[in-house]
Amino acid sequence: MNHLIVNKGYQPIDSLNNPDNGQKWSLWRKLLLGLSPSDYFRQVLRNPFNWVLGLIFAIGLPVIIYRYATGLGGVMHASYDYPWGLFLGFGLFCMVPLSASGFLLGTTVELFGHKKFKPILRLALLNGLLGYFFAVVYLLVDLGCPWRLYYPMFVSWGTAAVLFLVGWHVATYLSVQIMEVSEAFFEWVNWPTAKKFIHSGTIGLTVAGIILSTLHQGALGTLLCYAPGKVHPLWYSQEFLWIFYLCSSVFAGICMVIAVSTVVEKTMSWRCGSEFLDNLGPITIGLAKGATMALVTYLVIKIIGIIHDNEWAYLTTGWGTWFMLEIGLGVILPIILFSIGIRKNSVGLVRFTAFLTILGLMMNRLNTALITFNWDLYQEIPHPLEAVITVTIFALFITVYRFILYRLPILYTWKTVSEEELVSIADLDSTQTQQAAVLVDTAGKESLGPA
Amino acid sequence: MNKRKRLVLTGLIMASFLFVVPVFGxxxxxxxxxxIDSLSYLYNGxxxxxxxxxxxxxxxxxxxxxxxxxxxxxxxxxxxxxxxxxxxxxACGDCHIQKPFTVQHIREMEANPKRYHLDMVGLKAAYHLRCLNCHVEMDAPTGCVDCHERTDTGNQFYHSGDYAPIGGGAGKVHE
Amino acid sequence: MRRISRRGFFKVTAAGSSALAISSTKKAFGMKEFKGYPDSMGVLVDLTRCIGCRTCEAACNKEHGLPEPEIPFDDFSVFDQVFHDGKRKRRTSDSAYTVVNRYDDTSSGAPVYRKIQCNHCNEPACLTSCFVNAYTKTKEGAVIYNPDVCVGCRMCMVACPFRIPAYSYHSALHPQIIKCNFCYDTRLKKGKPPACVEACPQEALTFGHRKTLIKIAHERIRSDPDKYVDHVYGETEVGGTSWMYLSSVPFDQVGFDTSLQHHPILDNTKSFLGFVPMVLGIWPAMFMGFHLLSTRGKEETEKKVSENK
Incomplete structure (x- = not known):
């Protein structure tokens, strides 16, 4: 894409009408990003990252087919002691907290009116939507009978089960998020009535998002309350596990937004609007402040958890070292680094710390759901094919994520003008184009290096 | 009144039994x-x-x-x-019944809440518990087929002998 | 009479996630402590009587038409099998509802055998954690499973404190949970004892009403205190189980988890579920309040700023 921008003066579609002739873009052209089919596919083939994705799919998709042909036993250890593996350990337990971004930024911007964060709101909402969606995709791989996914909704209700609450909430929250993100979609397909309708319900959707998120983020932790004794005491807490999960989802969601915005800025700055790019620095610092507060709260309740259950003796064991490593690298170090980053206004340091925090969170979720599970029995390393499928679905996640970011007005503002106006602002438009070209030029040069 | 009468009557009946000379005294x-073959099924008598x-x-x-x-x-x-x-x-089988876990027997046992011998084993267990415990103590044979031969049904049941799983058997895992 | 799920008392009539969430907590909380069905049946396993003949395993295999064993049921070499670097002995699997393991009594050196199978909890974790209600605790005491509604999430396997349920991972189209069902369909509901109990030559397995079995168990301990450990495993563990155990050696030496809680696993989720109605009731009003407070002030200042300009 950068190649096209630099060499051909290519302008990505960001408006309803083609600025050259004032005609509305066709859907086909919009899908192809305004390129001719041959240009588009040349562009796809030129990007080495696409080759990496292609390689992953070439290996992973047959493995997924194999999983459905032979049953879970073909790609898992088929262990009765470890019923859950990476699909749920990573796909559900990590993806869901990392997707808390939608409700967090929705609350901040729409409910508390912090308009400062508005340029990143849609990215946060999309991140939430896709995270949940792919958590469900992971579920479809993991469930023994994925074709019965709707059973807890329509066929048989196990209403006393925490998983029932998780299932219903993830399903309803997914619908809420689809509606939230659909605003951008309706702009893109030019359906203003629908957009207006959704927009009128923003506050309602946001509040629904808060309720559903508070409950199911916590519920995910409560799932492990069914397995006391199997989860190591340091990670288990009957009273606090849901608070741990809820609180950590706050900084996880925020850090995921910082991380994704970083990747986006580095790899697809051509797609970012000026509003997004210009404000990203202060927004990142602002997000870091929120994340730090959540991290400190989390650290405090983690310590309270240890005191409450009197688990000090466990800290001296091997598991205790592992626990302290998780807290040290995933909580305490981020608190320190974030504080330094915020004080020195260093976006780079904050971004690094966000990635670190994400790793710390994943470590925590994998620890509770997988690694310390059956801690006094034996440890099991997941089947290699399980890892292959997990990576493949994550690659699919990235592909879909990128596909949407390239097209829908998530990172940029969709320009709609009536045809009469179009003529009158033609002068202004050309200056804007020049500005954008300069911007793209610098950004293009930056990111041409690794490509 | 009624209750007392019944008690007295029961007492009299029971007392009369005491004077009857046991058949196998x-x-x-x-x-x-x-x-002993009343239970033979998987094993011969x-x-x-x-x-x-x-x-x-x-x-x-x-x-x-x-x-x-x-x-x-x-x-x-x-x-x-x-x-x-x-x-x-x-005779063992006169007290230790063949089917101790029928609904009828369980009800019977529980009917009298004062009953002491709630925990009376059935005939099969009476034999085995008595024989085996002693055989262990006396270092006498304790293997199943040391006392009774396995029937064909038994071999089928245990997937043993002629019915042993192909490629299975002791050697496979034992060594 | 149809089997009654005790949760069936609380029929949820309203759809929608919030209504469901409320009802789920109502179920968890509205319930007084559940002591099990009054006429629940059970089995008392007396480890001192078990001789490790594996007849119960064979009887179970035959009763349920399970796959042919790899090793004959009269082959005792299976007792030497260990898995995962010796950390695990044989366990229930997709081809065995029950297995017997051998342990060594460290004090006497004599072997002690222990049969494992589903313990049929009074308030089973598998049942209460299942989001499609695939499990039923029947009034006879059996915990049975319905593969027709099972989605295959395997939450029950995670939740089972005894690590009993197995899963037919290798079935692509009909994978299901596989576990002991107390011979519910073939025997229990007809008033017959389970196949393993009937087959046991030693009556190491005593079948009867759970409450009678508790009496019998304590009487056995009382009448021979030197022989038995003074504990009936399963009387109170995880809220009580239909299958209970007596042993001559400390329970933790023969593979029992003695660290289990003495109240139902379901209780552990109550502190969270208690939070659910609060969120549903308080959050909307609270956050709308926050919204009004935080945006009204801002809109006014924004207006002022624009006016000043």
Missing amino acids: ASSEPPASIL VNFDHEQHLEVTNDCSVCHHHCFGNGAENEQCAKCHANSNGTSSV
Whole structure:
């Protein structure tokens, strides 16, 4: 894409009408990003990252087919002691907290009116939507009978089960998020009535998002309350596990937004609007402040958890070292680094710390759901094919994520003008184009290096 | 009033039993051997050498509890039965029933809340518990087929002998 | 009479996630402590009587038409099998509802055998954690499973404190949970004892009403205190189980988890579920309040700023 921008003066579609002739873009052209089919596919083939994705799919998709042909036993250890593996350990337990971004930024911007964060709101909402969606995709791989996914909704209700609450909430929250993100979609397909309708319900959707998120983020932790004794005491807490999960989802969601915005800025700055790019620095610092507060709260309740259950003796064991490593690298170090980053206004340091925090969170979720599970029995390393499928679905996640970011007005503002106006602002438009070209030029040069 | 009458009546009936001479009392001769085959299904019956076992134990109450009216070997039983009279029958199967877990029997046992012998084993367990515990103590044979031959049904049941799984068997995992 | 799910008392009539969430907590909380069905049946396993003949395993295999064993049921070499670097002995699997394991009594050196199978909890974790209600605790005491509604999430396997349920991972189209069902369909509901109990030569397995079995168990301990450990495993563990155990060696030496809680696993989720109605009731009003407070002030200042300009 950068190649096209630099060499051909290519302008990505960001408006309803083609600025050259004032005609509305066709859907086909919009899908192809305004390129001719041959240009588009040349562009796809030129990007080495696409080759990496292609390689992953070439290996992973047959493995997924194999999983459905032979049953879970073909790609898992088929262990009765470890019923859950990476699909749920990573796909559900990590993806869901990392997707808390939608409700967090929705609350901040729409409910508390912090308009400062508005340029990143849609990215946060999309991140939430896709995270949940792919958590469900992971579920479809993991469930023994994925074709019965709707059973807890329509066929048989196990209403006393925490998983029932998780299932219903993830399903309803997914619908809420689809509606939230659909605003951008309706702009893109030019359906203003629908957009207006959704927009009128923003506050309602946001509040629904808060309720559903508070409950199911916590519920995910409560799932492990069914397995006391199997989860190591340091990670288990009957009273606090849901608070741990809820609180950590706050900084996880925020850090995921910082991380994704970083990747986006580095790899697809051509797609970012000026509003997004210009404000990203202060927004990142602002997000870091929120994340730090959540991290400190989390650290405090983690310590309270240890005191409450009197688990000090466990800290001296091997598991205790592992626990302290998780807290040290995933909580305490981020608190320190974030504080330094915020004080020195260093976006780079904050971004690094966000990635670190994400790793710390994943470590925590994998620890509770997988690694310390059956801690006094034996440890099991997941089947290699399980890892292959997990990576493949994550690659699919990235592909879909990128596909949407390239097209829908998530990172940029969709320009709609009536045809009469179009003529009158033609002068202004050309200056804007020049500005954008300069911007793209610098950004293009930056990111041409690794490509 | 009614209740008392019934109690008295029951007492009288029970007392009358005490005077009846047991059919297999200490007076009649013990059998030399007994064919235990009422339960044979997976295994053939056992031709039990009663005489030999009597020689070894030299005390009927080891196996027959207090049924001969000469006290009970087991301390626990002796608490009540040290001086009780012999019973009308001493055959194992007369007290230890073949099917101890039928609804009817469970109801019967629970009908009287004061019943002491709630925990009476069935006939199969009575044999095995008595025989095996002693065989272990005396270092006598304890393998299943040491006492009774396995039937064809038994081999089928255990997936053994002619019915052993192909490629399976002891050697496969044992070594 | 149809089997009654005790949760069936609380029929949820309203759809929608919030209504469901409320009802789920109502279920968890409205319930007084559940002591099990009054006429629940059970089995008392007396480890001192078990001789490790594996007849119960064979009887179970036959009763349920399970796959042919790899090793004959009269082959005792299976007792030497260990898995995962010796950390695990044989366990229930997709081809065995029950297995017997051998342990060594460290004090006497004599082998002790222990049969494992589903313990049929009074308030089973598998049942209460299942989001499609695939499990039923019947009034006879059996915990049975309905593969027709099972989605295959395997939450029950995670939740089972005894690590009993197995899963037919290798079935692509009909994978399901596989576990002991107390011979519910073939025997229990007809008033017959389970196949393993009937087959046991030693009556190491005693079948009866759970409450009678508790009496019998304590009587056995009382009448022979030197022989038995003074504990009936399963009387109170995880809220009580239909299958209970007596042992002559400390339970933790023969593979029992003695660290289990003595109240139902379901209780552990109550502190969270208690939070659910609060969120549903308080959050909307609270956050709308926050919204009004935080945006009204801002809109006014924004207006002022624009006016000043």
